[in-house]
Amino acid sequence: MAEQCKHQLTLYQPAVYQITVPGHLDPSxxxxxxxxxxxxxxxxxxxxxxxxxxxxxxxxLQGxxxxxxxxGLPLISVIHIKTGTKRRKSQS
Incomplete structure (x- = not known):
């Protein structure tokens, strides 16, 4: 039987994702x-x-x-790393 996940993904709760794309993007x-x-x-x-x-x-994430x-960047991978983290506030 599949192991139960301790943190449930929801549409509204932030989570950490790692997305890999080919090539080196400009940091800007x-x-x-x-x-x-x-x-x-x-x-x-x-x-x-x-x-x-x-x-x-x-x-x-969808945006x-x-x-x-x-x-025009193809996705190599999209990985869910961790659920239940809070977004850092942007510094204006």
């Missing part, structure tokens, strides 16, 4: 959302990838994925 690209951190690395085979990590609720789609 994520200025629009201070909730996202960007890490450039190379896979074991030398392929460059960008890892985007952030605390997003489901609506923000972020749509932005990647609009930029």
């Amino acid at each position: 690209w994520v200025v629009w959302d201070k909730q996202i951190t960007m890490t450039a690395k190379r896979e074991e085979d030398g392929t460059p990838v960008t890892i985007l990590t952030g605390t997003l609720d489901q609506a923000a 972020f994925l749509r932005r990647l789609y609009a930029l």
